[in-house]
Amino acid sequence: MKPGTKEQAAIFRLDRDDDYLRWREEKLSNAPLSADRLFVEIKDMNSPDEAETDKIIALCRQTNMALYACNRTCDDEALVRAGTQSFNAHFGLHRFEDHRSMTPDGLVSIEVVNNSHEGRAGFIPYTNKPISWHTDGYYNPTARRIKAMTLHCVRPAREGGVNELFDPEIAYIRLRDENPDFIRALSHRRALTIPAFVEKDGTTRPQSVGPVFTWDRYTGNLHMRFTDRKRNIEWADNETIREAVAFLRNVLATDELVLKYKMEAGQGIICNNVLHNRSAFQDDSSKDKGRLLMRARYLDRIEGTC
Numbered sequence: 001m002k003p004g005t006k007e008q009a010a011i012f013r014l015d016r017d018d019d020y021l022r023w024r025e026e027k028l029s030n031a032p033l034s035a036d037r038l039f040v041e042i043k044d045m046n047s048p049d050e051a052e053t054d055k056i057i058a059l060c061r062q063t064n065m066a067l068y069a070c071n072r073t074c075d076d077e078a079l080v081r082a083g084t085q086s087f088n089a090h091f092g093l094h095r096f097e098d099h100r101s102m103t104p105d106g107l108v109s110i111e112v113v114n115n116s117h118e119g120r121a122g123f124i125p126y127t128n129k130p131i132s133w134h135t136d137g138y139y140n141p142t143a144r145r146i147k148a149m150t151l152h153c154v155r156p157a158r159e160g161g162v163n164e165l166f167d168p169e170i171a172y173i174r175l176r177d178e179n180p181d182f183i184r185a186l187s188h189r190r191a192l193t194i195p196a197f198v199e200k201d202g203t204t205r206p207q208s209v210g211p212v213f214t215w216d217r218y219t220g221n222l223h224m225r226f227t228d229r230k231r232n233i234e235w236a237d238n239e240t241i242r243e244a245v246a247f248l249r250n251v252l253a254t255d256e257l258v259l260k261y262k263m264e265a266g267q268g269i270i271c272n273n274v275l276h277n278r279s280a281f282q283d284d285s286s287k288d289k290g291r292l293l294m295r296a297r298y299l300d301r302i303e304g305t306c
């Protein structure tokens with residue numbers, strides 16, 4: 001089924017099953033069981049060639065994500081930043097999320113920081129603690145949904161810092177197969193509330209109320225907004241939501257299609273904001289430079305997948 005077609009747009013309608021079942025069968029039969037199947041070797045991140053580009057787009061169409069490895073990438077931060085930006089733009093990713101911690105090139109350094117780093121200190125991503133399952137930007141308003149995200153590893157941790165990845169379309173399939181009412185409940189416009197948050201500079205990030213699942217009626221693109229955190233989050237107060245969230249948590253903990261990978265230096269992920277988490281990690285105390293990943297978030301989807 002081609003993205004952006006009428007058939008694709010119909011698959012998420014709950015009042016008819018034919019298109020959904022056809023798409024589901026194709027999706028599950030092609031789903032990778034291992035992260036190794038998502039890898040594409042890239043010779044130069046500044047200008048991926050046609051074959052590399054086609055592979056990345058095909059993987060993202062199939063499973064909303066691709067992993068890449070670029071051997072020429074070094075740990076010169078300026079070169080990595082420039083390469084990452086060119087690479088992402090090559091795949092149609094231009095509109096950055098306006099994030100408090102990003103540098104003018106739109107990238108955010110994910111590393112352990114001390115209290116002198118105003119914008120990042122105190123937030124879990126900038127510690128060595130685990131991060132639970134989520135899609136990026138779950139606290140954003142609907143109009144500023146994060147549709148794509150990339151992570152590029154400059155330096156891995158000595159131990160840990162492993163990511164698990166899960167395609168939101170597979171999460172949708174698991175939930176709908178179990179009980180279509182789970183999808184109805186999670187698609188409700190008040191399903192998930194993230195309370196307002198006052199930033200350290202005194203500005204307020206407003207409350208975010210919205211569904212977990214939305215999809216574009218014309219293109220069929222599915223978007224998922226989810227966090228497994230337990231504090232400062234309000235699920236709609238009804239039994240179906242509680243059951244759906246518990247079911248989803250169990251899927252994320254046990255599903256054979258959850259992919260696990262620890263990125264090495266020069267490797268990265270480009271994705272349509274798939275579900276992901278991160279395990280705790282330890283850096284090498286004998287070195288002054290610890291784990292460093294470059295993250296970018298976009299309001300665009302990956303070109304060729306929409």
Ligand SMILES: [Fe+2]
Nearest residue numbers: 134135136276
């Ligand atoms: Fe994330």
